[in-house]
Amino acid sequence: LPHVTTRRLLEMKEQGEKIAMLTAYDYTTARILDRSGVDVILVGDSASNVFSGHDTTLPITIEEMIYHTKAVVRGVQAETSRAMVVIDMPFMSYQLSSEEALRNAGKIMKDNECDAVKMEGGKVIVDTVKRITDVGIPVMGHLGLTPQSIYRFGSYKVRAREKTEAEELLRDAKLLEEAGAFALVLEKIPANLAAEVTRSISIPTIGIGAGQICDGQVLVINDMLGLNTEFHPRFVRKYADLDNIIHDAVSRYVDDVRNGQFPLEEESY
Ligand code: KIV
């Protein structure tokens, strides 16, 4: 299979082929995702929550994002690899100035040989998006519930239910497309608004809690594998119950060690 590129994602939108995206933070998971046909692997700053145990995405640093990215990129470098690898730019690595954003995006790309960066926000970041795409670094946008702004929002409720915020989101989507973004994540907004955005721009939309009409879907890997037992929003479909599977395996191992049932003679030298 050919490597997934920004061109390929555009083509998928044009041909009505849905884009499947998931997050990964380590080598082993990235390998499994790539082998399973995932189109885009996002090294999300959700690593701050599900990998490091923070309450929000704000604390994760650019060095930590680069560490995760190196591991993920190694996982898709096999001969069969095809997934595009996109890295979240962490909180405060792109907000201060376009110049600082460009320096950090360049550092992320240069250190990792990944495929693209992702940034949250609309109008306030369009100049930065243009600056970064102009030098050849593909940028994915992210609108709606943008977790780096959680302290301003004050809650994880659905965004853009009211007309003014919905209109602003649609305007932001068009601005990001004009600035050169190659795709747009839409998080936790009404399905009809996501559908309207999807119809209104020519770059693909990738939804999370944004209904059926987006050009693609994304979930946090820990959520969809049932590893995150505290988080049950309606948009997460649990495809496995790894929390219980791992708990069961580890409990049996502990019992076996305690009872002298592991290792057996044939497991010894
Ligand atoms: O960090 C993340 O996992 C994300 C996705 C939920 C889109 O930004």
Ligand code: NA
């Ligand atoms: Na993110």
